[in-house]
Amino acid sequence: MPDTTASADKPQIDHRPAQTDLFNSHREQLSGSERRATWKAFAAPLTSQAGAVVENPDLVEMAVAVIGVFSEHHSDHGMTFAQIREGLRSHGVDLAPGVIETRLGHLHTEGFLEPYLSKLHQGRYVIRPAGLVGALAAQRVAEHGGIDEMVLLLDRTRAALQTANPDPRRVLNHLHTCRFTLTVFAKDLQRCVATGTSAELITLGRQHDHSGYTQQVVDLNSLITSRFDGIYELEDAGAALIDAEQFYRAQVRAAIGKVLAHGGASLNFDVLTPREYEDAAIDSTPDLLAEVGTHLLADAPEVVIDINAMIRVLDDYRPRPKDRSRPTEPPRGDQDPDPIAAIERATAETRRRRRLGLEALLAGRTEADLTSVMQTSWPAAVHILTDAMALDADRSEPFVLDIDQTLLIDSEAPVTYLHPARLIRTDCAPPATGAMTEHAQSDRNDGDV
Known part of the structure; x- marks a missing residue:
């Protein structure tokens, strides 16, 4: 309840224009x-x-x-x-x-x-x-849902206590009425907190905005203790009034807490009135005001089109050609890597390594039996077959790999099973005899076809 105590100083009148809340007025916000x-x-x-x-x-x-x-x-x-x-x-x-x-x-x-x-x-x-x-x-x-009557009840109770000879029975009746009224308002608030919407709780929060009510109840209880010391019935009624006020204040805080929680989550600006926003803009620091817009989402402003400017742009517009031209090749420096050349060098190096390995197996001969060499280990067999098959598939290389269909099985050997294989070099004079050589050369010619 606002303080109406007279002041010796001349009251200061706020000449700012009257502000209405987001519902146009406190009265009109109620349907x-x-x-x-x-x-x-x-x-x-x-x-x-x-x-x-x-x-x-x-x-x-x-x-x-x-x-x-x-x-x-x-x-x-x-x-x-x-x-x-x-x-x-x-x-x-x-x-x-x-x-x-x-x-x-x-x-x-x-x-x-x-x-x-x-x-x-x-x-x-x-x-x-x-x-x-x-x-x-x-x-x-x-407008206020009857909240003003609670303040009026406290004033009447205080007036009854401040008489020269206060009537205990009358004071007791006033205390009971105040406690009943507080309890009824608190129960209604408790129900609204459990079932009400944010808009309803905002209206209730503004109706129950009596920041000095708690202090008035405490002062009233102190006055009862001083005037009726030893009358336990009145003292108990004063203590019960404090309990009722604390229950009422807890429900007010619960309503405000729910409004703030829901309003903050939904960015609801109805939580405060325009006057409160104006006071915050005047009194708050820039850092606090900046926090308000941290999580706000705002629509982009409308695009304003100047017709005259648009006509000038259309007059000066030249469509781009549909044909795509290749951009100019940047100048090559001495240190610029050539990825294609690198691949070609790696391929040539691999081919050279394989050729040298197969030539070492031939040892100057035109043919060599690879079976005994492959029987030394599985890695050696895989390595030899891979190199020989790669050079056999390369038509620029004079190597032919002849794999027999016979299967050799030896459970005691490092390589337990394999097919006999022969490596033939075709850029040298073929031997006078040798069915295996003629068969390999026939396969090579069939592959060329």
């Missing part, structure tokens, strides 16, 4: 159904039948406007219905004339508008003070 539900609960102890509460919130606003009309009228003998209707129009009430007339008749019937003189058909009316309080209370209850 008509929410306000009607609040008014129905508020009026339930006073009504005798269902449906007595108005369905259109504008009719309640009209009653408040009637109060403003009377406050601006300077007649000493009340106002007529015609004067009230004219004043309502000047206050911006745009209800239909029939609706206004019906509503004024209802306010007169229910005693809100009381005849200036207790005579029939005298036609001039004043506002009964109780009706004025009811209209203002309806607005306050709709």
Whole structure:
């Protein structure tokens, strides 16, 4: 509750323009159904039948406007219905004339508008003070959900304690009423925290924004202890009031925590009002303000196209040719590697190594039996066969590998099984005889075909 204590200094008036929250105003953020539900609960102890509460919130606003009309009228003998209707129009009430007339008749019937003189058909009316309080209370209850009544209860309890001879029974009743009220609000908050949406919790958080309420309860309990020391019933009631306030404050914190958790996760800017954002922009440091936009996602700005600039660009545009031209070859330096030449050198080196290995096996002869050499080990057999088959497949090399179909098996030898193989060199004069040589040469010629 804001501090209304008078100050000796001249109060400072904030001349900044009035700010409305993200729902346009604290009152307008409540839908008509929410306000009607609040008014129905508020009026339930006073009504005798269902449906007595108005369905259109504008009719309640009209009653408040009637109060403003009377406050601006300077007649000493009340106002007529015609004067009230004219004043309502000047206050911006745009209800239909029939609706206004019906509503004024209802306010007169229910005693809100009381005849200036207790005579029939005298036609001039004043506002009964109780009706004025009811209209203002309806607005306050709709805006704050009845939270102001808790503060009023504390003030009444404090006033009862500060009398010269406080009545213990009266003080005890006030304490019980305060505790009951706190418990009811706390239970409602607990339910909303469990089932309510973020928007509902934001509204509740603003309604329950009474930062000094805890201190008022503590001060009240201290006053009870000092005035009624030794009366345990009152002391117990004061302690129970503190427990109820702590339970209520825990639910308020839970509601705020849920709003902050959901609002931070969903980047919901409705958590704060525009005035709070403005104060943060003025009072906070640049580092704190920078943290606000750390995880924000923003749409790219719209592309603004200048028609005249677009026409100039089209006039100067020249389409690219469809034919692709090969880029110029960069100048080659002395140290630039040639990957193709490197591959060719590696191939030639491998071929030379294989030729030297096979020539060593031939030892100057045109033919050599490779069987005994391959029987020394499996790696040797694989190496010899690989080199011989590679050079046999190369037509530029004069080597032919002849593998017999006979299978030699020796479980005691390093190479347990293999086929007999012969290596033949064809660039030398062939021997006079030798069926194996003629057979190998025939295979070589078939391969050329």
